[in-house]
Structures are given as structure tokens and as C-alpha cells.
Amino acid sequence: MNGSEFLSAVRRRWRLFVAVVVACAAIGVGCALVVPAGYVSTVQLLVAIDGTTTASAYENDQVVSGRVNSYVALLTSEAVAQRVVDELGLTTSARELAGDVNATIVPPRTAVIDVAVTGESPDQARLLADTVAREFITYTDALESPTGTDDQKIRTSIVTTASVPRAGLPRPLTFGVLGALVGLVLGSVAVWLRSSTDPVIRTSERAAAATGLPVIGSVTHADPAGGEDLEGYRRLRTRLRALAGGAGEPAERARVWVLTCAAGESGGAAVAPNLGRALAVRGGRVIVVDANPAGPAIADESDPGLLQVLAGSATADQAIRCHLDGLPDVLPVGSCADDPGDLMAAAGMRRLVHRLRLEYSHVVIAAPPVLPTVGASVVSEYADGVLLVVVPGTTRRRELTRAVERLGTTDAPVIGTVMCVEPSGPAVPERAAVPRSGSAVDVESDELPPVAR
Known part of the structure; x- marks a missing residue:
């Protein structure tokens, strides 16, 4: 990340x-x-060399400087704290008392040490500070030995006695x-x-990581006539055109795009009609095929529809809803007593897709979810590209990964994912239908880099 x-x-x-x-x-x-906040009392100690001076002043300063650094560590040691505990008969341990003692050298590079001791009350803080100073001097006097033949010796003295205690920070x-x-x-x-x-996909980066596929578009549920919400479909359309242009096939051959989702997020039903309308704006005939009987309908649910055509009880001409003014035609799903998966796997579906290729420049199929049924895998066999629709906050990462793996076993040409986000405007109705009237919106701006296959 x-x-x-x-x-x-x-x-x-x-x-x-x-x-x-x-x-x-x-x-x-x-x-x-x-x-408890505690009270702090301070005492100052001076470290100096006592006795006749036979060494140079510089050498004396070096000896004192070394001692001062050592004494700062000794003042906060348990050895000195234990002497104070024994002297005052305290119930606290030497380690606890050592934690209440703080020693610092008065800057810059002096031989004076500030010792601050914390106590629970003002009297206790002052008593501890004085006792620490006395016991430390006694302790170091016993440790020090003359520095030369003239009995020169390091001595520590109290500069200022314990100060008036102040409240802690x-x-x-x-x-x-x-x-x-x-x-x-x-x-x-x-x-x-x-x-x-997080088991749920929320960003395009997570979608790409879960699928190993590029995110080729980000669109909304909204009607593409809704101004700024159309921009995502413009970009998606441009990328699909770049992919189709790189296929190296005749221009008169229609492109079949299959939109599906992992486990029933209904993203395909929302994106397919809007994508079809965006494709129709650039000229040529476009048809949107609803191949998901269990999902939200993308057109009027009146019969006949796709399933009746596949079952042989209706013709394609009877089922297709033709639209004017640059809007895509629609083939609704319809209803049938036979199993939809078996009908889509039959030869009739192949013949229907072949016919639509001849009559349209783009065929957009809203397929069933990948995991619950085999419909998406079957329909994907006829596609030039399969788009997995991801709904941020709804699509689960594990299901999306499994969907890609299942489509991969059928050699379906999965070209990427499309993020279907909530619109910036009013809430989207549950069933997204292709409008029957109204003029198309001019969407000539398509400046996007091509997407590699």
C-alpha cells in the first residue's frame, strides 16, 4: 500500500x-x-579536584569532565537509591526510588550537576533530595582515591540545598x-x-490486485443523459474502441461485449444499457441483450424475449425492441419454462449472436453472474471481450478472484474490470431501463490512451 x-x-x-x-x-x-502528580525538589552538586595542584589545569578539567559524566549515571543507580532507602527506612524499593531521581549536567560543559527528585508530598520531595545528595557524596568519597602522589582527590560538594518543591508537570x-x-x-x-x-472491494487498486486485470473504466448506475455521469461511459467506450481497433479483424464485424459480475451484484444490468447508449452516440447500430433472467430487467418485461427466441417460440424480429434517435435496440430476457443455462448453451445462441454481428456494430450482453450459474461462461464463448463489473463496497474480493479463475478455465477473453460506483446525483432506481425516447447526447471528446490487451 x-x-x-x-x-x-x-x-x-x-x-x-x-x-x-x-x-x-x-x-x-x-x-x-x-x-499522583507528585512534587519535585532539586539540589545542585559541584564536582572539583581537592588538594595541592601538581597537574596542569587542562588535565584537571579532563579528569573532572570524566567524573561528572560518571556521576550522572551513579545518581540514578539503585546503589545510591538503596542507601537512601536504608537511611530513611522507606517502604519503596531501590528501583522505584531510582526512577524518581533525574540528574543532568548544567550546560554548557560545567562541573555542576542538577539533581531533581520526585516525592508524593512537598516535605517528602525535599527530604529525599537532601538525602540523595548526602548519601551520594558519602558514596563517592569512599570510591575516590588520590589522583597523584600529592594526594590530589576528586570531591563532590553541595552547591545549593534542596529547593522549595514545585508541583510536577x-x-x-x-x-x-x-x-x-x-x-x-x-x-x-x-x-x-x-x-x-477487508473482504470487500472498495477501490480500483484492490480490484486490480484481486483479479490481476486492469481497471478499464469507472462508471455510475446513472442514466448517461445525466451530464457529468456520462464521462465515465465516454472513457469506457474509448477504451473499448482501442481494444477493438487492436484486434486486427474486419471493421464490418460487430464487437460483442459481455458484462457480468462475480456473484449477483447486478452491476451488469446497470452498466449494459448505459454503455449501449454511449456506443450508439458515435453512430452505427447497437443492441443491448439481457441474458440474465434472475437479475433486474433492463427493458420492459413483456414477452417475447431472448429465452423465447432460443426456445424457438418466437423470432428475433418479434423480440427485439427497436429504438430511434440514436438509442440502442434492446433484446429483453423474456421468460421460458426451460432451463436458461441449457438454452444459452445450445446452438441457437450461437446463431443468434452471429446474426446480431451482421446487423449491428456493437452487441452488449448483460450476462448472469459468474459464480451462481454457468450462463456467463457460456455466453462469454461468443464475446470479443468480457468485462467484470465490480460494485465498490459490495463485491467481495474472494468471489471476484474465483470468478476470474472460472472464466479463465473457459478461455473467455476477460479484458478487464469496470467499477460501477454510486452516482453523484439522486439515488438510482433498482431496475435500470433503456429509455424509449429522447435525443442522444453529443459525446465527441474521447481523449484517452489506448489500453493494451
Whole structure:
């Protein structure tokens, strides 16, 4: 997942992201309220060389500098803390007390050490600071030995006694900010994990990853006469023309495009009539064939229809609904007592598609879903290209992958996927029908790069 995909995932799952950040900040504030804020008292120590000076001043500075660095570590050690615990008879452990001691060198590069000690009350903080200073001096005096033959020795002295204790940092605010920072990291991880394991396709990148096929278009359910919603069909039409132009077959041969989905998302029924209308705008006759008996109808459900033609109870001329004004003709699905899958697998379907190739420049077939039935695989045998319609937020990744695998076993020419998103305007009716009247919209702008097969 690259940066743009991650930002897109955060926008889609902003509630999860914000919930994690707020939860971590609340936990931080809660911890601050439970743990006492404490009081801090400071004491300053000076490290110097005592005795007659026989070494140079530079050498003395080097010795003191080394000792100061070592003393900062010793001040926060359990060895010094244990001496304080023993001296005051405290019930806390040496490790706990050492965690309440903080030692820093007063900048820049001095021999003065600031020691800050935290206690539960002002009196305790001040007592601990003074005791830490005394016990540390006693401890280091016992460790130090003369640095030369003249009894020169490192000594530590108290510069300032324990200061008036001050309240600790505002723990709720501090811990809340720290919790929010941790929440940003955890929220990002949560969004990444949720996106990586999401079983539903939500973006074109996920669709391409699940199928191994390019996404050749993004369209809406809307009627293509609806202005901006037509742009997606323009682009899809241009890419299909690029694919058809690269096929190397005679121009008079019609192209058969099959639109199907993985498991019944009804995307084909929404896209097929709109794509047919977009293709019809550029001239030539176009027909939309409804081959999905179980899906939403794309035309009037009155008989006769495709199934009656395949069963021999009606002719194609009787079933085809012819339209004028640049609109595509429609062959509705109809109804029949026989099994639709068997009818589509029979020779009649092949003869019908051959006839439509001769009479039309484009044949758009809305096929049944791939997984529940064999209809899509059967119809795809006659296609120049199969388009898998993906409905973001509905199509499941595993089903989409299985659909591609099943079509691959039949050598169906699956050329890519089409994302069928919600329209930007009003809600789309459940049954998308090809309009019977109205003028076509001029869609001459088709500037898109060709799509490689």
C-alpha cells in the first residue's frame, strides 16, 4: 500500500482512525489521573579536584569532565537509591526510588550537576533530595582515591540545598498528548490492517490486485443523459474502441461485449444499457441483450424475449425492441419454462449472436453472474471481450478472484474490470431501463490512451 492508497484508506475509515486516537488519549488522561502528580525538589552538586595542584589545569578539567559524566549515571543507580532507602527506612524499593531521581549536567560543559527528585508530598520531595545528595557524596568519597602522589582527590560538594518543591508537570495534559501521539501510530496500523484484510472491494487498486486485470473504466448506475455521469461511459467506450481497433479483424464485424459480475451484484444490468447508449452516440447500430433472467430487467418485461427466441417460440424480429434517435435496440430476457443455462448453451445462441454481428456494430450482453450459474461462461464463448463489473463496497474480493479463475478455465477473453460506483446525483432506481425516447447526447471528446490487451 503506497502513500496515496493509505490516505484514501484513512478517508474511508476515518471513524476507526479517530476512535483509536481518542481512545489512546483517554487512556493517557486516565493513567495521569490515577498516578499522583507528585512534587519535585532539586539540589545542585559541584564536582572539583581537592588538594595541592601538581597537574596542569587542562588535565584537571579532563579528569573532572570524566567524573561528572560518571556521576550522572551513579545518581540514578539503585546503589545510591538503596542507601537512601536504608537511611530513611522507606517502604519503596531501590528501583522505584531510582526512577524518581533525574540528574543532568548544567550546560554548557560545567562541573555542576542538577539533581531533581520526585516525592508524593512537598516535605517528602525535599527530604529525599537532601538525602540523595548526602548519601551520594558519602558514596563517592569512599570510591575516590588520590589522583597523584600529592594526594590530589576528586570531591563532590553541595552547591545549593534542596529547593522549595514545585508541583510536577500537568500529567493529564501531558499524558493525553502522549496518548494521542501513540493513537496516531496505532490508528494508522489499524487502518492498514483493516484495509489489508477487508473482504470487500472498495477501490480500483484492490480490484486490480484481486483479479490481476486492469481497471478499464469507472462508471455510475446513472442514466448517461445525466451530464457529468456520462464521462465515465465516454472513457469506457474509448477504451473499448482501442481494444477493438487492436484486434486486427474486419471493421464490418460487430464487437460483442459481455458484462457480468462475480456473484449477483447486478452491476451488469446497470452498466449494459448505459454503455449501449454511449456506443450508439458515435453512430452505427447497437443492441443491448439481457441474458440474465434472475437479475433486474433492463427493458420492459413483456414477452417475447431472448429465452423465447432460443426456445424457438418466437423470432428475433418479434423480440427485439427497436429504438430511434440514436438509442440502442434492446433484446429483453423474456421468460421460458426451460432451463436458461441449457438454452444459452445450445446452438441457437450461437446463431443468434452471429446474426446480431451482421446487423449491428456493437452487441452488449448483460450476462448472469459468474459464480451462481454457468450462463456467463457460456455466453462469454461468443464475446470479443468480457468485462467484470465490480460494485465498490459490495463485491467481495474472494468471489471476484474465483470468478476470474472460472472464466479463465473457459478461455473467455476477460479484458478487464469496470467499477460501477454510486452516482453523484439522486439515488438510482433498482431496475435500470433503456429509455424509449429522447435525443442522444453529443459525446465527441474521447481523449484517452489506448489500453493494451
